[in-house]
Amino acid sequence: MDEPLLIRRAQAGDLEAFNQLVLAYQDMLFNVALRILGEEDLAADATQEAFLSAFRAMSSFRGGSFRAWLLRTVTNACYDELRRQRRRPTTPLEPLNDDDEEVETPRWLADTSAAPEEQLERAELEHAIMHCLEKLSLEFRTVVVLTDIQGLDYAETARAIGVPVGTVKSRLARARLRLQRCLQAFAELLPSAFRLQEEDSV
């Protein structure tokens, strides 16, 4: 894929060129939206909205990291989506039981090709991470999603959310500290899922 050429064509209004860029980046944008919003339907809406506004604003792209530029459109779309949600509150992400405790839902038990035990552990881990991410404030969550989950460097993350690099550094450190505390609680409850992780991280 000749990305600069596709970008130039898309800037000239070529929808087919733009759609090739969409195909290349849709998984990434969807994942960012999913981890920020926590729900697939909302994430899909935000992703679609992001690509639409990206197409309309293509002429404002002035070079640099196209990925970071696109990620900015999706984070903005997520913020808009959350604002809409706040205006129109719906059921909480996690259904609660009578004691106001979260009930495990099959949504987290995503189907994968791994063995059942491993699947369960992965699902538990994903559940734990998503739960802890949701507890973070939006700006902390966004920085963690872009840097730790998507693997962007500080400069790209800064560009994607429109803040200085120093802010990214500081927000990320705070977010990691909160996540660490939150995840530790899960690690005690679900040692197997977290043991797998520890082996990997060595």
Next chain:
Amino acid sequence: MKTLSWRDWERLSAYLDGQLAPRQRARLEARLEQEADLRQAFEALRRTRAFLRRLPARRAPHHFTLTPGQAGLRPPLPRAVPGLRWAAALALLLFFCSLTVPSLPPLAAPKAAATAQMMEAASSAPTETAVSLLAAAPAETPGARSLPGNGAPSPSAEADTVTPSGVAESGGAVTQPEPESPVPPLTPWQLTLLILAMLALFASLLLGWQRQRAFRRQFAAGRRPPDGGGGKAKG
């Protein structure tokens, strides 16, 4: 971790990502070797980041390619067509005026010139003129679009240059109209040209409409996204 300051935590976080300046990095590495608490905190931080990196990536539930409708793209009209209609209509109007105006007494002067122009055109190649009218009308060229601009002044412009003597020279076998006659009858040539002009107008409108329809059809068929929009993600 109890002795760890916020500043140290931030440094550890940046160090983990390789974002510390060389001097700061060297200083922190020296401290990491000596301080067990700092080392422990760093390990915990590293594990946390590793957890986050294990979060599985999901595939997009469907393609997010945009259709022309979503992108707000309407099939643009072939740009020349609307202008062309006006051009043709204006040309016809001017042509008609050039035939009828001489019959009005106060405008007797241009009458001779306009009639002379008609006569000149008619006598040289009447069919050719008509054909060129037909051909030029639906063309998408700037020339065609500027037809009203160029066409409008031509009768009066030529009126300045074409003198009765010139008419006499070019008129040839065709009957010379009398400048003083109050209401000259339409000559067969004039009538033919009038009919041809109307035909030209009709043809240009018809062609323009057909072009527009074909363009819309082509646009609708040819501008679909590669995977047809909302298809399921492969795999």
